[in-house]
Amino acid sequence: MADASLSAVLAGLITVVVSCSGPLLVVLAAAAAGHLTDEQTASWVWAACVGSGVTCAVLSWWTRIPVITAFSTPGAAVLVGSLGDYSYPEAVGAFLVSGLLMALVGLTGVFGKVMRRVPPGIVAAMLAGVLFSFGVGLFSALDGAPVAVLVSLATYLAVKQRSPRYAVAWALLAAVLVTAVVPGIDASSVDIGLTLPVLTAPEFTGSALVGLAVPLAVVTMASQNAPGLAVLAACGYRPDDRLLITATGLASTALAPLGGHAVNLAAITAAISTGEEAHRDPRRRYVAGVACGVFYLLAGVCGAALVGLFTALPPELIAVVAGVALLATFSTSLAQAVADEQGRDAAVVTFLTTASGVTLGGVGSACWGLVLGLVTHLALTARRRRGGRQEQQKAA
Numbered sequence: 001m002a003d004a005s006l007s008a009v010l011a012g013l014i015t016v017v018v019s020c021s022g023p024l025l026v027v028l029a030a031a032a033a034g035h036l037t038d039e040q041t042a043s044w045v046w047a048a049c050v051g052s053g054v055t056c057a058v059l060s061w062w063t064r065i066p067v068i069t070a071f072s073t074p075g076a077a078v079l080v081g082s083l084g085d086y087s088y089p090e091a092v093g094a095f096l097v098s099g100l101l102m103a104l105v106g107l108t109g110v111f112g113k114v115m116r117r118v119p120p121g122i123v124a125a126m127l128a129g130v131l132f133s134f135g136v137g138l139f140s141a142l143d144g145a146p147v148a149v150l151v152s153l154a155t156y157l158a159v160k161q162r163s164p165r166y167a168v169a170w171a172l173l174a175a176v177l178v179t180a181v182v183p184g185i186d187a188s189s190v191d192i193g194l195t196l197p198v199l200t201a202p203e204f205t206g207s208a209l210v211g212l213a214v215p216l217a218v219v220t221m222a223s224q225n226a227p228g229l230a231v232l233a234a235c236g237y238r239p240d241d242r243l244l245i246t247a248t249g250l251a252s253t254a255l256a257p258l259g260g261h262a263v264n265l266a267a268i269t270a271a272i273s274t275g276e277e278a279h280r281d282p283r284r285r286y287v288a289g290v291a292c293g294v295f296y297l298l299a300g301v302c303g304a305a306l307v308g309l310f311t312a313l314p315p316e317l318i319a320v321v322a323g324v325a326l327l328a329t330f331s332t333s334l335a336q337a338v339a340d341e342q343g344r345d346a347a348v349v350t351f352l353t354t355a356s357g358v359t360l361g362g363v364g365s366a367c368w369g370l371v372l373g374l375v376t377h378l379a380l381t382a383r384r385r386r387g388g389r390q391e392q393q394k395a396a
Contacts, residue, residue, distance in 0.1 A: 003286070011285075011291070012290070015068060015270075015273050015288070015292045015295075018169055023070065023073040023076070026076040026077055026080065026134075027045065027048060027071065028041065029076075030079035030080045030083055031083075033080045033081070034091060036259075040088065042195050043196075043198040043259040044258075046195045046301075047197060048071035048263075049296050049299040049300030050297060051071065051254075052069050052070050053292075053295075053296030055067070056068060056069050056289050057293025057294060058293070059244060060286045060292075060293065061290055064286045065239065065285075066273045066278065066285045066286050066292075067232075067244060067265070067286075067289050068266040068273050068274065068288075069264060070224075070265075070266040071261070071264075072224055072262035074131075074219045074220065074223040074224060075224075075261055075262040075264075076261060077131055078130050078216055078219050079212070079216070081133065081357055081365060081366065082365075083212070086208045087203065088200060089201060089203035090204075090208040091208065092201075092257055093202035093205070093208060094213040095216070095259075095260065095262070096202050097213040098212070098216040098217040099249050099254075099255075099256055100249070101213065101214075102217055102225075102248065102249030102262070103249025103253060105221065106241065106243075106244070106246035109242050111241060119340070119346065119377055121343040121346065122343070122346055122347055122370065122373040124332075124334075125337035125369070126215070126354050126366055126369050127333040128333035128334045129353070129369055130354055131330040134323045134330070135327065137323050138153075138320060138323025138324060140319070141316040145316035147178055148316060148320050151175065153320075155170050155171045155173075155175075156171035156324045172324075176317070195300065197258040199257055211367055214367055215366035215367045219366070223267075224266070225245055228266055228267045228270055229241055229265060231266075231267055231274060232270070236282055244265060248265065272288075273289055337350070337351060343377060346374070346376040349369075349372050349373050350370065350372065350373030350376075353372050354368075354369030
């Protein structure tokens, strides 16, 4: 309590608000793609928020640094294109295995080694391919809700120039206000009661493990945990990657039967609670992480109300806000994918394969994009090596 401050508590609150205003829509889109019931969707939101809340509060208090965790937005985006190909128990089994994989990677300390072996351009291209449909969906919604699209996009761009961290929240608010006027929002589905999690027994199949568990673990580790550690380091902290990744992986495993797909270190929203806005003294900013965890827990308890609120919104509005929320992530991933000229061909193959949405042998496009990208990378690398040796021989 002696370290508590209003600025840190507010930073934790803003972090949760920003996290729930954009990424939660991606989770709902994934639940819709998997044809989940309202009870299962509410349980998913409960697990995502409670898992983030517990890990935020406990890890921040234990380490005395602002450890901000969240449910994996890129992971949920992967599920949007793949979840419909599997039964819900199969997906739960994949979530469980994905959590175990992340926990094992964190426990062994090989996270850095693994990521150095996978070209970052390929991982970025896979994520960009997954997010491609969201960007297209944003502008496809112009047919049904042109005013909401234009107002939301204009608000996002205007706010992003001055305060990027609040751009998504303001874009959501603007789109909701426009939609509330024409044609209006039916709030009859909003349930203000407490959310009760739904337990689902996992089923393990080879196709689900390859098509869901592997891409989910790879995307979460590469797109969330890696930059999450970087944010902490940039703010002057020295995080114990083994502790943090193992803890979030175990939390993901424990919550999988309740619908939680992945808990990981936050990247973008982490900057809200780890910077000077939370507190001038870096040693007291961990309070923002604890506060963030408390607000996440409150959001989880009211998960049914959150699901009902977003269910009441028109589908076009969901597409608009989800697309706007992922614009920055998509552009960053696409830029990273083509940044390396030598690895550009492999990245393009990964992106196009993933964006195609193809499913072969029950395995989704995200995994095939990763596989074909790696094959292309290895083939081109081997050819360059042979060419280099031949030139050396000629020179000799």
